[in-house]
Amino acid sequence: MSAPIAIIGTGMAGLSAAQALHAAGQNVELFDKSRGSGGRMASKRSDAGAVDLGAQYFTARDRRFAEVVQQWRDRGWVAEWSPSLYNFSEGRLLPSPDEQIRWVGTPRMSAITRALLGALPVNFGCRITEVFRGERHWGLQDAEGLSHGPFSHVIVATPPPQAAALLAAAPKLAGTAASVAMEPTWAVAFGFSEPLDTRVEGCFLQDSPLEWMARNRSKPGRETSLDTWVLHATSAWSRQHLDLPKEAVIEHLYGAFAEMIGCAVPAPNFSLAHRWLYARPIQAHQWGALADADLGLYACGDWCLSGRVEGAWLSGQEAARRLLEHL
Numbered sequence: 001m002s003a004p005i006a007i008i009g010t011g012m013a014g015l016s017a018a019q020a021l022h023a024a025g026q027n028v029e030l031f032d033k034s035r036g037s038g039g040r041m042a043s044k045r046s047d048a049g050a051v052d053l054g055a056q057y058f059t060a061r062d063r064r065f066a067e068v069v070q071q072w073r074d075r076g077w078v079a080e081w082s083p084s085l086y087n088f089s090e091g092r093l094l095p096s097p098d099e100q101i102r103w104v105g106t107p108r109m110s111a112i113t114r115a116l117l118g119a120l121p122v123n124f125g126c127r128i129t130e131v132f133r134g135e136r137h138w139g140l141q142d143a144e145g146l147s148h149g150p151f152s153h154v155i156v157a158t159p160p161p162q163a164a165a166l167l168a169a170a171p172k173l174a175g176t177a178a179s180v181a182m183e184p185t186w187a188v189a190f191g192f193s194e195p196l197d198t199r200v201e202g203c204f205l206q207d208s209p210l211e212w213m214a215r216n217r218s219k220p221g222r223e224t225s226l227d228t229w230v231l232h233a234t235s236a237w238s239r240q241h242l243d244l245p246k247e248a249v250i251e252h253l254y255g256a257f258a259e260m261i262g263c264a265v266p267a268p269n270f271s272l273a274h275r276w277l278y279a280r281p282i283q284a285h286q287w288g289a290l291a292d293a294d295l296g297l298y299a300c301g302d303w304c305l306s307g308r309v310e311g312a313w314l315s316g317q318e319a320a321r322r323l324l325e326h327l
């Protein structure tokens, strides 16, 4: 039996690649520094149930992705979310309905990657620090000093700063990954025991420290014990306040929220903050995936395409396609 293919990262891109390779009869082994899959599609378990702190929903504009999302829907992994949408601009909060179809994982965003992972072999809590070439195969070194391998190929499916370091054996790929600048996002969640007296379920904001807010429990299948809200600060605000303590971030963004939501906002029964350091690429690219087929080293992720869930999935497919065509 040939050595398996290592995939570093169990976000949407890594799992998309894993699925495509598995379907083509290849053995894969996955690694992630986190305790679970999902990456930026993670949902945080909290006193208020699970809240989607990263990706809020996704759209499917590419035909291939739209088809696969229909399959996920048929399996109960995703459902359509049709929030009562608003827009906040120049100090005015106004309804902003549209026809866009928006998808969410059920009962939480991370349910999708968990389902995609299925029974594939995975090492969680395993931060890979080096990808090294042996005589015939690849090996991985983790932060505990343990080696993993041998592997026939390696797919790096992490955000670009981590990818650049892991791709050192292929300087051209490493350089491309290093050229991608990422923007941060501060996310906060609040839970209220009494539902807020508002019709807003999702809101895009301009001229505010916030760029997005959502009523988490308006999404299908969510626990409803508390009225939970997720707020995302703009990239600019997040960059300016990158090192602010979490309590101060919560206080600032609570103030911005209470000012614009247009109803009484009591002190929350629950709050948390999370800093996404590498939330999104400053600009989109059209690379699909990065490949050094002769070496057997590949990279994929949202940053190779649109910087969205759809881009991550497409990029994972592209990495797998290029690898398979070179076998």
Ligand SMILES: Cc1cc2nc3c(=O)[nH]c(=O)nc-3n(C[C@H](O)[C@H](O)[C@H](O)COP(=O)(O)OP(=O)(O)OC[C@H]3O[C@@H](n4cnc5c(N)ncnc54)[C@H](O)[C@@H]3O)c2cc1C
Pocket: 008, 009, 010, 011, 012, 013, 014, 031, 032, 033, 034, 037, 038, 039, 040, 041, 053, 054, 055, 056, 057, 058, 059, 126, 127, 128, 129, 157, 158, 159, 162, 185, 187, 232, 276, 278, 279, 280, 300, 301, 302, 303, 307, 308, 309, 310, 312
């Ligand atoms: C706040 C926020 C809101 C967003 N909102 C939306 C939205 O509404 N709609 C949308 O379409 N997209 C949204 N996005 C973007 C979307 O979440 C991403 O495009 C997508 O999830 C990226 O997937 P990925 O697999 O490329 O990377 P990631 O999800 O980042 O996965 C990379 C994985 O690699 C792991 N990893 C990193 N380094 C190592 C290492 N050294 N060793 C082992 N494992 C490692 C990480 O733990 C992670 O699990 C949002 C993102 C953020 C942060």
Ligand SMILES: NC(=O)C1=CN([C@@H]2O[C@H](COP(=O)(O)OP(=O)(O)OC[C@H]3O[C@@H](n4cnc5c(N)ncnc54)[C@H](O)[C@@H]3O)[C@@H](O)[C@H]2O)CC=C1
Pocket: 058, 059, 085, 086, 087, 096, 097, 098, 100, 184, 185, 204, 232, 279, 280, 307, 308
């Ligand atoms: N905070 C972060 O780190 C990230 C946030 N991301 C957001 O994820 C969303 C995903 O994008 P798509 O899939 O294209 O989704 P989409 O088509 O719903 O939104 C795209 C953009 O269009 C605008 N928009 C869409 N609908 C409305 C509306 N009804 N009223 C007012 N404005 C509207 C809004 O500015 C939004 O950002 C976007 O909002 C991104 O900004 C993507 C990646 C990272």
